[in-house]
Amino acid sequence: MKDNYLTVTALTRYVKRKIDTDPHLRQVWLRGEISNFKHHSRGHMYLTIKDDNARIQAVMFSSNNSRLLFRPENGMSVLIRGEVSVYESSGQYQLYIREMEPDGIGALYQAFEQLKEKLQTEGLFLDDQKKKIPAYPDHVGVITSPTGAAVRDIVTTIERRSPSVKITVLPVSVQGPQAVSSIVRAIQYANAFSDEYDVLIVGRGGGSIEELWSFNEEAVARAIYDSSIPVISAVGHETDTTIADFVADLRAPTPTGAAELAVPSQTEQLDKVSYFVQRLTQVMRTDIQMYSKRLERLSQTYAFKYPKQLIAQKEQELDTMLDTLNRSFKNRVEEKQVRYTHLKKRLSTQHPEQEIKAAADNNHKLTTQLNRSMKQLFTNSERELQTSINKLTLVNPLAIMARGYGISYNEDGKVIKSIKEVDLGDQIDVRLKDGYVQAEVQKIKEADDSGGRKEI
Amino acid sequence: MAEEKKYDELTFEQAMEKLENIVTMLEEGDVPLEKAIEYYHDGMKLSKLCNEKLTNVQEKMVHILNEQGELEPFDIEEEK
Amino acid sequence: MAEEKKYDELTFEQAMEKLENIVTMLEEGDVPLEKAIEYYHDGMKLSKLCNEKLTNVQEKMVHILNEQGELEPFDIEEEK
Amino acid sequence: MAEEKKYDELTFEQAMEKLENIVTMLEEGDVPLEKAIEYYHDGMKLSKLCNEKLTNVQEKMVHILNEQGELEPFDIEEEK
Amino acid sequence: MAEEKKYDELTFEQAMEKLENIVTMLEEGDVPLEKAIEYYHDGMKLSKLCNEKLTNVQEKMVHILNEQGELEPFDIEEEK
Amino acid sequence: MAEEKKYDELTFEQAMEKLENIVTMLEEGDVPLEKAIEYYHDGMKLSKLCNEKLTNVQEKMVHILNEQGELEPFDIEEEK
C-alpha cells in the first residue's frame, strides 16, 4: 500500500501538465480588478485579479509590461489577455498576463493621463515655471495652420485691438503624421529669433480628440516648455484641454481669446492714460484745495487773534494790579496814619498839664488848710488860755476882799459860814484884804427876807 | 522852786489843764482862802507859762511863714 | 536771519505742521505773553511761507495743464 | 533734459508703469506738495508720451514664413 | 543793581506773579510801614517792567501785522 | 537834717500824701500845740517840696512842648 503514495512534487507536476495542456487555458480573456499590485524591482509585476466573489494570482513579466500605456494601480478595472499555469513551488495556479489595458477608457486617454502625470511630476506645469506674458508686445508669432478660421480669428483680433503690433504667422500642420514635428520645428524656429517675438500663440481650431492629438504629444509639450518666448496656447474649444495647454505660459479658451490675451486694446490703453491723467489732476487739485482750506482755516483760527486779546487782557490785569497796589499801599499807610493820629490824640489828652494843675491846686489847698488849721489851733489855744486866765481872775480871792469882804474863822481855824456855827462870846478871826482882825461875838441876828435884821 | 522846774517841763496842754483845774478848784470856793491864794498864785504862773509857749509858737509860725514866703508865689490860682 | 533761512528750507508740509503746532499751542491759551508774540510772529511767517508755496504749486499746475492742453483740452475747472 | 531723453527711451509699457506708479503714489497721499507737483509734471509728460506711442501707428504688415524660410506678406482677406 | 538785573530777566508772567505777591502781602495788611514802602517800590518797578514788556509786545505785534499786510490777500475764497 | 534828705527822696505823690496826713491831723485838732507847730513845719516843707517838683515838671513840660512844636503839622487828612 505504501508504494501507492504520491510525492507533492509528482502531484503538482501532474496537475500542471493537465492545465498546461488545456487549450482554453492557453488563451484567456479576463476582466477584473487589480489588487495587491506590486512592481518588483527587477521589472516584473505581481498582482491579484479579483471580482466580487473570487480572486486569482497574476504575474506580468517585464518583457510584457514594458509595452503598457498606463501604470496599473490597485482598484483599477482591467482587460487582460494571458494564460493560466501552475507555479510549482507554491502549488498555486496563476495567470500569466501577456497584455493589459484599462477597462472602460480608451488607450489615448490613458496615454494623455499618463503623459500629463509624468510632465506634472517633472514640474513642467508649475506656476513658477510660467513666463509672464508681456502686457504690450510689439511682435506676436502665430503658430498654427495658415488656413482656416483660427489664424483668421487671431490675426484680425490682434489688428483690431493693437494696430501697432507686428504679426508673423509660422504655418504648421496641426494634424496628421507631420503635425508634431512641424509644430516643434516652428516653436524652435521662433526661439532662434527670440529677440524678435514678444509672445507666441500656438494652437488650432476645434476637432476630435484624434485631430487635436498632436497637442498631447510629449515632443510638442516639451518644445513649448523649452520656449524662451512666452507661449499662449489656444487649442480647440473651451472644453478641450491638451497637454500643450497645461505646459503653456497662458491658456486661452479659443484662438480669438488668445489674441485678446496677447495684445492690449489701444482704446482701452488710451482710456487708461487719460484716466491716469484725470486721477493725477484730481489728486493735485484735491491736495491744493485741501491745503488751501487747511491754511485758510489755520489763518482764521482764534490763535491768530489770541496775542492781541492776550495783550488786552494783560493790560487790564496790569491796570487792575497797579490800582490794587496803589490802593492797598495807601490803605496800609492810611491805617497806620489813622492809628497814629488816634494814638497822638490819646497822648495829647494825657497831657500832664491838667494833672500838674490839679496837683498844684491840691498843694495850694493843702497848704492853705495847713495854715488855717495851724492858725485855728493856735487861736483856740490862745482863746482857751485867755478864758482860763479870765476865770482865774474872777476867782482871784484877793480881788473879792478888796471890795470889803472878809472871811471869818472860828477858833479852830474853820471858816464860819452860818450864824448857827457861832455862839455869843466866841473868839473869831476875820481875814481882810490886807490882814487879820481878832474879834468876839457879841450879838447874833438872823437876817429876814427884807434884809432887816432880827435879834435872836 | 522844785515846782517851778516841774512847770517848765509841762506841755502847753498840761499847763492848761493844771490851770483849768486850779480855776475849777477856786470856783468851787471850798478852798480856804490861803490855799486859794496859793492856787491863784500857781494859776498865775501857769498862765504865764502858757502865754510864753503861745508866744513861742507864734514866733515859730511867723518864721515858718516867712521862710515859706520866699518861694511863695507858686500859686496856680494867681496865674489865671 | 538764521531763522528765516531755516524757514526757507522747510517743505510745505513741514511748514504746515509747524504752523499747526503753533496754532494749537496758541489756542490752548496758556502761552506766556512773550512766547505768544513769538509764536504769533512765527505763525505769520509760516502762514506767509505756506501761502507762497501753495500759490507757487498752483501756478505750476496751471502751467502744466496749459502745456498739456495743447494736445488735449483737459481743464481741471471745467470738469466740475 | 537728461530726464526727457530717458523718457523717450522708455517703452510704452515702462512709461505706463511709471505713470501708474506716479498716480498710485499721489493717490496714496503721502507725497509732499512740492514733490507732488514734480510727480504731477512727470506724470503729465509720461501721459503725453504714452498717448503718442499709442496713436503713432507705424507702417506694419502681417507676415508669414514661407517654405523657404522667408517672410512674405500674409493677407488674410484672400482666404475668405 | 543786582535786583534790577534780576527783574529784567523775568518774563511778563513772572513779573506779574511777583507783583501779585506784593499786592497780596500789602492787602493782607500786616506789613510794617518801612517794608510796605519797599514793597510798593518793588511793585511799582515790576508794574513798570510789565508795562514796558506789554508795550514792546504790542509794538512787535503792530510790526508783524504791517509785514503781513503786504502779502495778505491770498484767500482761496476769492478765487472762486 | 536827716529828715530833709529823706524828703528829697520822696515822690511828689508821697510828699503830697504826707502833707495831707499832716493837714488831717491838724484839722482833727487833737494835736498838742508844740507837736502841731512841728507838723506845721513839716507840712510847710512838704508843700515847698511839692511846689518845687511842680515847677520842675512844668518847666519840662514847656520844654517838651517847644520841642514838639517844631515839627507838628503832618496830617494825612489835610491832603484830601
Next chain:
Amino acid sequence: MAEEKKYDELTFEQAMEKLENIVTMLEEGDVPLEKAIEYYHDGMKLSKLCNEKLTNVQEKMVHILNEQGELEPFDIEEEK
C-alpha cells in the same frame, strides 16, 4: 542821648507799640506825676518819630509815583 539813638533804630511799628504802651499807662492814670512827665516826654518823642517815618514814607510814595508817572499813559483801549 543813648535813648535817642535807640529810638532811631525802631521801626514804625515798634515805635507805635511803645507809644501805645505809654499812652495806655498814662490813661490808666496810676502813673506818678514825674513818671508821667517822663512817659509823656517819651511819648512825644515817639510820636515825632512816627510822624517823621510817615512823612518820609509819603514823600517816597510821591517820588515813586512821579517816577511811575513818566511812563504812565499806555492804554490799549485808546488805540481802538
